[in-house]
Amino acid sequence: MAYDPNNIFAKILRGEADAHVVLDEEHCLGFMDLMPQSPGHTLIIPREPAENIFDLSSEGLGQLISTTQRVARAVKAAFNPPGMMIVQLNGADAGQTVFHIHFHVIPRYEGEGLTLHARSVASPAELREHAARIRAELESTP
Ligand code: 5GP
Numbered sequence: 001m002a003y004d005p006n007n008i009f010a011k012i013l014r015g016e017a018d019a020h021v022v023l024d025e026e027h028c029l030g031f032m033d034l035m036p037q038s039p040g041h042t043l044i045i046p047r048e049p050a051e052n053i054f055d056l057s058s059e060g061l062g063q064l065i066s067t068t069q070r071v072a073r074a075v076k077a078a079f080n081p082p083g084m085m086i087v088q089l090n091g092a093d094a095g096q097t098v099f100h101i102h103f104h105v106i107p108r109y110e111g112e113g114l115t116l117h118a119r120s121v122a123s124p125a126e127l128r129e130h131a132a133r134i135r136a137e138l139e140s141t142p
Pocket of ligand 1: 019
């Protein structure tokens with residue numbers, strides 16, 4: 001399937017749709033998931049248009065995973081969860097719903113059930129506050 005430039009993450013990259021951004025760099029963008037599975041659920045995407053891990057260049061994947069590690073460290077510092085899940089889905093049959101490759105950074109807490117997709121949209125105020133906490137951690141880390 002060809003990459004669809006009208007997917008929601010492509011629109012966020014072009015500034016045509018809003019997001020609570022935590023990191024905005026040359027190769028990658030990080031922002032809050034609109035329907036978080038737990039507080040602090042963050043997504044990291046490359047600017048390179050690629051639907052999944054098979055389509056992304058090796059260089060792009062390297063930049064994406066190292067950026068994901070940086071963002072995950074900042075989420076860990078901001079929310080102090082006992083566990084952290086980092087997930088990347090390829091294809092509708094694997095559960096992918098937005099067809100621009102992304103890594104999920106999902107804080108995990110004891111006793112919290114595992115659901116791969118949340119159904120409710122978080123409040124803008126909550127997402128704004130969570131994004132600010134993660135940005136502050138990223139800005140304080142060289
Ligand atoms: P996937 O299922 O493709 O791995 O994950 C897509 C993720 O994107 C889901 O966790 C979903 O909540 C999130 N999402 C869907 N639409 C939007 C949106 O418009 N903005 C943001 N920030 N996240 C979205």
